[in-house]
Amino acid sequence: MEKGKEFRVGVIRVLTSEDQEFVDMHGNIIEQHYPGIKCISKCIPDQPEGIHSHELERIAVPKIVExxxxxxxVDMIIVSCADDPGVEEIRRALPGMKVTGGGETTVSLAMRYGQKIAVLGIVDYAPKAYLRMIPEKxxxxxxxxxxxSTLDLMTPEGRESCLKTARELKEKGAEVIALGCTGLTTIGIAREIEDEVGIPVIDPVLAEGLFAYFESVRR
Known part of the structure; x- marks a missing residue:
């Protein structure tokens, strides 16, 4: 990256909020961990519960592209969602723009830590990138x-339920846990899960940020 020049990243949140501090949260986490990156965050409209079904994703994709x-x-766009909604559509709409999402970046990192990967998320299906890239793992x-929904994660009961599920995933043979929802980053639970179960946990927002950092140093 050119010395002194920020690498500007547009971060798209797929959960609607009028609280800009909340909207900025994932971008702020990326900035705190990776030097030289400046995040500009926006959320899509009329999606108060985010995306937790195929139907909600279908509705959200045009908003994400817009x-x-x-x-x-901006030098790059990140869709901060582990299902990568709209990532391929943005690539087609904005040729030449660097685009990624929480799914494909999390999977790429998870494969470096183990061959038996468990997915911890808020839906009963694995995100698209996980099924495309590591179905056999x-x-x-x-x-x-x-x-x-993401909102359920922000309760004490939701947090404890996540920890309980993580323990069960390790018992099923997981060598690494790939978080399947960026809302788990919002509640800051990845390190707590690692401490609880003793295996690596891949945080999708940190994964997104790492890929942005790679792009920034290549520029």
Whole structure:
């Protein structure tokens, strides 16, 4: 990266919020961990529960592409969601723009830590990138009881349910846990899960940020 020049990343949140501090949260985490990156964060409209079903994803994708088009003077766009909604559509709409999401980046890192990968998320299916890239390596899929949306993660009950599910995933043979929802980053639980179960946990927002950092140093 050119010395003194920031690498500007447009971060798209797929959970609607009027609280800009909340919208900025994932971008702030990336900035805190990776020097030289400046994140500009926006959320899509009219998606108050985020994306936790195929139908909600179908509705969200056009909004995600439109939000991507609205960024000015960015070097990269990140869709901060582990299912990578709209990533391929943005690549087609904005040829030449570097684009990634929480799914493909998390999977890429998970494969460096183990061959038996468990997915911990908020839906009962694995994100698309996980199924595309590592279908034969997924040994278990865990959805915490009582957690049906990102909002459920932000309760004490949701947090404890996540930890319980992580323990069960290790018992099923997981060598590494790939988080299947960026909402798990929002509640800051990855390190707690690692301490609880004693195996690596891949945080999708940190994975997104690492790939942005790689692009920044290559520029």
């Amino acid at each position: 939000t991507a088009r609205s960024f000015e003077d 997924i040994v278990a899929l865990g959805k915490p009881e009582g957690v049906d």
